[in-house]
Amino acid sequence: MHNFEFVKPSTIAEAVKALAREDAQALAGGHTLMPTMKQRLAAPAVLVSLTGIPEMRGVCRNGDALEIGAATTHAEVAREAAAVYPALASLAGGIGDPAVRNRGTVGGSLANNDPAACYPAAALGSGATIVTNTREIAADDFFQGLFSTALDAGEIIISVRFPIPERGGYAKFEQPASRFALTGAFVAKFGSGVRVAITGAGEDGVFRWSEAEKALSATYAAGALASLTVSPDGLMGDLHGTPAYRANLVKVMTARAVRAS
Amino acid sequence: MTKVTMTVNGTAVSGEVEGRTLLVQFLREGLGLTGTHVGCDTSQCGACVVHVDGKAVKSCTAFALDLEGASVRTIEGMANADGTLGTLQQAFQDHHGLQCGFCTPGMVMTSAALLAENPKPTEAEVRDYLEGNICRCTGYHNIVKAVLAASGQDVSAVAAE
Ligand SMILES: Cc1cc2nc3c(=O)[nH]c(=O)nc-3n(C[C@H](O)[C@H](O)[C@H](O)COP(=O)(O)OP(=O)(O)OC[C@H]3O[C@@H](n4cnc5c(N)ncnc54)[C@H](O)[C@@H]3O)c2cc1C
Ligand code: FES
Ligand code: FES
Numbered sequence: 001m002h003n004f005e006f007v008k009p010s011t012i013a014e015a016v017k018a019l020a021r022e023d024a025q026a027l028a029g030g031h032t033l034m035p036t037m038k039q040r041l042a043a044p045a046v047l048v049s050l051t052g053i054p055e056m057r058g059v060c061r062n063g064d065a066l067e068i069g070a071a072t073t074h075a076e077v078a079r080e081a082a083a084v085y086p087a088l089a090s091l092a093g094g095i096g097d098p099a100v101r102n103r104g105t106v107g108g109s110l111a112n113n114d115p116a117a118c119y120p121a122a123a124l125g126s127g128a129t130i131v132t133n134t135r136e137i138a139a140d141d142f143f144q145g146l147f148s149t150a151l152d153a154g155e156i157i158i159s160v161r162f163p164i165p166e167r168g169g170y171a172k173f174e175q176p177a178s179r180f181a182l183t184g185a186f187v188a189k190f191g192s193g194v195r196v197a198i199t200g201a202g203e204d205g206v207f208r209w210s211e212a213e214k215a216l217s218a219t220y221a222a223g224a225l226a227s228l229t230v231s232p233d234g235l236m237g238d239l240h241g242t243p244a245y246r247a248n249l250v251k252v253m254t255a256r257a258v259r260a261s
Numbered sequence: 262m263t264k265v266t267m268t269v270n271g272t273a274v275s276g277e278v279e280g281r282t283l284l285v286q287f288l289r290e291g292l293g294l295t296g297t298h299v300g301c302d303t304s305q306c307g308a309c310v311v312h313v314d315g316k317a318v319k320s321c322t323a324f325a326l327d328l329e330g331a332s333v334r335t336i337e338g339m340a341n342a343d344g345t346l347g348t349l350q351q352a353f354q355d356h357h358g359l360q361c362g363f364c365t366p367g368m369v370m371t372s373a374a375l376l377a378e379n380p381k382p383t384e385a386e387v388r389d390y391l392e393g394n395i396c397r398c399t400g401y402h403n404i405v406k407a408v409l410a411a412s413g414q415d416v417s418a419v420a421a422e
Binding site for chain 2: 047051098
């Protein structure tokens, strides 16, 4: 790993200022960025840790939504969201392993937008709002393809606001070596309708499965998906599963998510 | 180089580190605490797990400077004050929970974190919690047995598959 200057600000303003420096990059839990730096695929000159900023940590209920600081760890979300938004808590509690959950953060996961990550499905499936240091971005506009998001250079996620559904569920078919989702489905039922987000399957990353949203909005039961078919076009294929295999998993995992909700 | 200060196994320590110095490097090379092992260096294997403020953390995937002021416990801090093996360590020995021993420091530290959270885990809970700790020798079974035994549970019923 190339060396860098390490800074750990205690306010958002200081962090934003540090990130304006040349070749500066944000560090949260480091569970994606550090392996990337070890491979020298990233070599920031300045690394700005976001974990020492109190306003960026914690889980708090705000009316109909759960607002989670971007630097909150998966373990904290698993614990603190359990009573209000169990589907989100169980998603966080199923990421990687206990040590990964003690360091990895929701902001890091969303900013990274790995096509097989869990949190993008929760954010898109809940219709979350990503709050940054400059604006608020709807999840529908945030994810822009593999490892790419609407964030501008130097822009940081401060918190994420998840509307709390009447019912919600997440089902992940685990890729056993990486523990990421080979395919995962997040389902959330609101008074206004049902949202379904699929991760691990799309060539462009997380996406909404609109046919399932329609069917489940009409009848909220796993059986409502029975007559739907998923096209393998645009789905990922690799040694773990073909596009057709993932297409089948999309349906199976969505049904499981409904049953879990 | 920047100065970093932590508490390691109850003792205040400090040292000069680079930005890129990993916690595990600070422990092994800076403090000579070579009980913590590096297996993969890519956050996959769990050999390097230590406790940071009471929580299991992969020390290959944390920068020393990010843990300024933290309280760290390593495998060297698991023995009893008189130098004899701690309960969990003794259980690993009694139940043959190790062969080459490379994964053992991480297994013991992760298991200790589990027992602190959940003093009487079920077999399934032990296996689930140890998901990020890879062992290439034992087949896990005796590790699970050791953890259950260390929690004071009867392991005679755990099948020796
Ligand atoms: C063994 C292992 C298993 C895993 N299993 C899973 C799994 O099952 N499911 C899953 O979803 N993930 C999994 N992960 C990934 C894990 O959740 C990571 O923690 C996460 O993807 C990145 O979060 P981080 O806090 O570690 O971010 P970092 O690695 O610190 O940062 C990632 C990227 O986001 C940027 N960034 C970080 N925070 C912010 C912010 N607030 N604003 C803007 N940019 C930011 C960084 O600059 C960097 O580019 C696993 C990781 C490991 C090592
Ligand atoms: S050496 Fe840290 S996880 Fe393998
Ligand atoms: S005892 Fe050899 S790797 Fe576990």
